[in-house]
Amino acid sequence: MTAPCLIFLWGPPRSLSTAFLRMMLERGDFLVVHEPFSSIVVQGYFVFEDEPVADASELLKLFREYALHRPIFVKETTEYRYDVIDDPDLVSSGAHSFITRHPRSVIASHYAMNENVTCPEIGFEHQYEIFRMVWDHDGRIPVVVEAEQLMADSCGAVRRYCEQVGIPFISSALSWEPGDRAEWGRTSEWHREVAESRGFRSSARMHLVGVDNKSVLRAFYEHHLPFYEWMCSSCHSTSEEGEQK
Incomplete structure (x- = not known):
């Protein structure tokens, strides 16, 4: 399998996506990009290669061009429905x-960080929309990693992820030195636990x-739970079929 030059990881806020990004940084073989589209929504631009970019489709084009020379890993949260989702080039990029x-875990953690969080910002509905778009385009169920598996068996979960996306598994990247990273400077207060960590771990x-x-969080939960269950059940069904074969 040819290794992809541009990999996206989409996840709701508080889903261990930044810990996963930290692992990708430790690998050293990708240019790692942290939440570019949400930066455009929140601050009006994202700085890529020292240049501010204010248009999501233009940024996607730059990612594609850069990836011709060096692999890129883009981690993005799904609290917003980004304009780039409507770009016909997104799924094929x-x-x-x-x-x-x-x-249940995502909502409690998100509320602890932002008591003004709204239902759409929980993120599962937006995530599922992208998941279905990719599935419909590729004709196969996309790769999904579950945070609970990362915490229970980080080696196994990351190894499976690498095999599925077609990149080498690097066991040494499963541990790192604590510390803040410039990549997540805009949202550093959201990443205290990752900055203090040495690897994947459950929250204390x-x-x-x-x-x-x-009650309002319960309403959020009831809205988003089906999207989470639809995505996970699709992936679990595929895994079971593969094991039976």
């Missing part, structure tokens, strides 16, 4: 993969407010 985590934080004791 590279390999699209997804990271997810049970909505206990969230006192969640879907069981706050």
Whole structure:
């Protein structure tokens, strides 16, 4: 299998996507890009190769051009429905993969960071839209990594991911030195735990407010749970079929 030159990882906020990005940084074989499209939404631009870019489709074009010379890994959260989702070149631009985590954990963690979070910003509905677009375009179910598997068996989960997207597995990238990274400077307060970590781990934080004791969060949960379940059930069905073969 030819290794892809441009890999996207789409995930709801608080799904361990930044920890996964930290692992990709540790590999050293990709230019790693942190949340470019959300930067355009929040601050009006994203700086790529020292140039501010304000248009998502123009940024996608730059990624494609750059990837002709060096592999790129783009990690993006799905709290917004980005303009680039409507760009016909998006799904064919590279390999699209997804990271997810049970909505119960995502919602509690997101609320702890932002008590003004809205239902769309939880992110599973937007993620599923991209997932279906990629599936319909490629004719096969996209690669999905589950945060719970990363925490339980990081070596196995990352190895499977690498095999599925077609890149070498590098075991040494599963651990790293703690510290902030310039790549996530705009949102560094959201990444304290990753900055303090040495590898994939479960959160030590206990969230006192969640879907069981706050009605608005329960409504968010009931809205987003089907999208999470549809995506996971599709991937689990494919895995079971492969094992039977």
